[in-house]
Amino acid sequence: MNLNETIYLDNNATTKIDPTVVTAMQPFFTDYFFNPSSLYPQAQTSRYAIETARAQIASFLGANKDNEIIFTGSATESNNSAIRGVLQANPSRKHIITTSVEHPAIFELCKDLERFGYSVTYLAVNENGELDIKELINAIRPDTAIVSIMHANNETGVIFPIEQISRIVKLTDNQIIFHTDATQTAGKLTINLKANFPYIDLLSFSGHKLHAPKGIGVLYCKAGTRWRPSMIGGHQEHGKRAGTENVPYIIGLAQACKLAQEHLQTENQIQDMRDRLEIFLKEQIKAIKINGSGNKRLSSTTNVSFQGIEGESIIYALNEHNICASTGSACSSGSLAPSHVLQAMKVPFSFAHGSIRFSFGRYNSENDLQKVMQVLPNIVKSLRKISPFWDSNNETPTGF
């Protein structure tokens, strides 16, 4: 394994930390190590730095007020805090609406809440990964506390029409809180809450998907939202998330958000690589499916299913060429069932098990794309030769 030769195409999993982010963080580990809550002037530098960072991130999201930004430890924490906090603040409402394709940080949380007496509606998606607006309207009940719908899907990159969905929810019943998990979109799409998403109450994202380190997340909580903090203790984050602030990581996140804003244009180059890969694969390899391609998607993400072979073995074979990609399918998670997202999209089993995700990022080069195009067709060919579900002589699937 040679790190320098690694071709990293798993940017939806995590991203490389930008060197300028590391530089921005450095002084806060050494010189400005003070507790920002302390009274002496030395500590005020730390306090000033995190409040500046908060203002930067508020502007990055287009929030109305700086104190609508709460720093957390991860997007998972933000999601947990958002949903649990709304349920605690609205005890008479016991119903949650979400989708069947959420990240586990929402999906498993909702499953857990069901065990504690809450009822949850999981909205279905169609083959393209789209929600049915009528089903959403149907699902809204007088006791609905929160609607939590992700901005873009981590496995397929499919983007949900969050503006429309949040508008429908809030205009139907203003007491329902609308939350979105924007972990995959922050830094990739312009999120201007004030201008574009006025009906969003809560929004989560994390730093490590946009070239900041792991261990820092954000919960945006619109002023006036009926919500209670989950982390109780000191007065930090205006009492909304107790615990001494993670100063260097907050500074790093602010720098990463600034860079992401500057790099929004490079998303075009990323889309160009993704699109060329998809065109190439469709031309070169039979019996493939690009999941969610009939829909608006993140420009960085492609989720491809190869019929008759299994995803984990593709990933392993790719890694023999130093290529890192991921699978949402069976064996990766230790469970035999394919990804819940692809199942919800009714991708046939013969395809679903052979699904892999490439997610491009700022650091990918033309070379990376060429290397994948060079090796992937042969890998698929070899694995299909091994598979009992593929007839290599006729290049067709066999009976299942």
Add this chain to the structure above:
Amino acid sequence: MAWEYTDKTKQLFIDALSNKAGTHLGVMENPDAIGEDGSIVCGDAMKIFLKINKHSSDPLQDRISAVKYQTFGCTSAIASSEALCAMIEAKNLTPIEALKITNQDIVDYLGGLPEQKIHCSVMGAEALGAAVSDWAKKRNVNLPKATGHGDLQKEEEEGRLVCRCFHHSDLFLKKKIKEMKLRTVEDVVNATKAGGGCGSCIDAPGGIRDLLREINGKDADSEAPYHCADSNTTHCNLNEQIERVIANTVRPALQSHGGDIEIIKIKDKTVYCTLTGACSSCLGAQFTLKNSVEKQLQDLVDNTIKVIDI
């Protein structure tokens, strides 16, 4: 889960992938026995082909001379298949001797498998068992019962197979439901994985839901449905009235301006709609909805009606 494969496992996979000479990958021409296990639904499946030298008088002295396989599955499923074939071929075994190869032998040959991947070795042993049953049928041999191979024998000994994906019998599942006090289908899936693959055994006759009812009584798994306020008659009449006003009053007015209105849904005195035609691009669309459509519905039907443009 990170890859915790042994060098042996990795090597066998790479050998198969590059179709290295001496590997056992591929279809056999005219095999003497075939066995299969797994399915595409579960995410792994193996097909094994045996070439068997037939003894002139005693089928029990037949010997396996060549083995080939095809496998759909992860890295370790493919390596396990290769390992199994190599083990059989190296020993010049009779089919009944081959049955003594267990999944543990495959794991040992590979130098170990991660816990989540043990099922790969089980699949190899099961496919081999099926192939030996195939041979036995063709050669009129009664397989010794103790081997536990072959679906029919399995049923007698271990109960009826309910979940094909994870190989769980009704006896096993009933025992678990009782022991672990499982109440819902989800409990069963979480505890045993049964029903967590293709899910076809959940509602099948004699499936997981039936087993739960059998153990826990009839109503144990029923969930109280939520009663929507929409179902009462007042609302139904109200919806009809709204539709009538839209058809007779609102729509003609909009159409006279080259536009139209599409009703997406009417629920709880809320009309979800969108303006179409000339209206859709009109800057005054929002104004029209609120001040014309909503106002008319409030005046003519009910003054709490809300119109939402979606």
